[in-house]
Amino acid sequence: MxxxxxxxxxxxxxxxxxxxxxxxxxxxxxxxxxxxxxxxxxxxxxxxxxxxxxxxxxxxxxxxxxxxxxxxxxxxxxxxxxxxxxxxxxxxxxxxxxxxxxxxxxxxxxxxxxxxxxxxxxxxxxxxxxxxxxxxxxxxxxxxxxxxxxFGRPDIWREPIQELGWFGELPGYYNHGQQPQGMVQYPMYPQQYGYPMQAQAYGQQQPSQIYQIHQGVNGPTVTQVPVTTI
Structure with missing residues (x-):
């Protein structure tokens, strides 16, 4: 929520x-x-x-x-x-x-x-x-x-109402106003969200790095971090 x-x-x-x-x-x-x-x-x-x-x-x-x-x-x-x-x-x-x-x-x-x-x-x-x-x-x-x-939640009618987000906010982050720290365990639906997750949009991914996606107040942000820090 x-x-x-x-x-x-x-x-x-x-x-x-x-x-x-x-x-x-x-x-x-x-x-x-x-x-x-x-x-x-x-x-x-x-x-x-x-x-x-x-x-x-x-x-x-x-x-x-x-x-x-x-x-x-x-x-x-x-x-x-x-x-x-x-x-x-x-x-x-x-x-x-x-x-x-x-x-x-x-x-x-x-x-x-x-x-x-x-x-x-x-x-x-x-x-x-x-x-x-x-x-x-x-x-x-x-x-x-x-x-x-x-936004990619076809079963939202049967889910707890706490899963709903306000206008312009992603659903599914139960009882949190902001995205929890760490990796996001949220399915990506590029076409529905309107921001395709392409490596070219954020630079070339290095073999020793992975992407972390954070849902903030102003929308999702993508950062690269070394694999050893996860």
Missing amino acids: TVRFATYRIAFYVAVFLLSGTVLGLAAHFANIFLPHLHRDFTIFSILIPSLTIFVFLLSLQFGQARTEAFTLFILWALWLAMGAWSQDIIGNVQCDALASETMPTKNGQIRSREYCYEMHVIEAFSWMLFVLFTFAFIILLALVNQAER
Whole structure:
């Protein structure tokens, strides 16, 4: 996993955890004051979706593959789309400030309509934000997988997602931001990478020397070292 891909993926996960946790907290508040008889369908749905999101993402942090991550992102994308559309249908364009003196029933009495309105607008806004995040994450994942396949990794869908590199970076260096020291144990695919490994490009190879290929931040570099130093 390259450093940039790891950083961006963790940042995406943290954002999803925070937004989902907020929606889950508000939904739990609704469950406490409404269930089991009032606003039951939406309240249960609003608890289920963020709970499922957090649970699946915790599993994906440890056992994710590109194919499972793509499936997960698509399913959660659809669920948060439904969540945003449903909450918008419930609260619509209601101006919460205009509900200063109104109340609505709960299982134990009354609640101010303005408080309920504010919380519903937060659920609506966070649901649409998560929908947008999952949209971008799904598109970026497909682009990175396509890049890895062009770089000579046809089985990248079945490999750990940590094998993906960020844009312009080679896949396959698990849990390292830079190429490890020493010889690279990485298959060369000159046509895919766009830099054919020809001895003429780097000078005449001497019989007592071999090439070492290092993957740095700015791309691969090739050096000649004596055989006795390896």
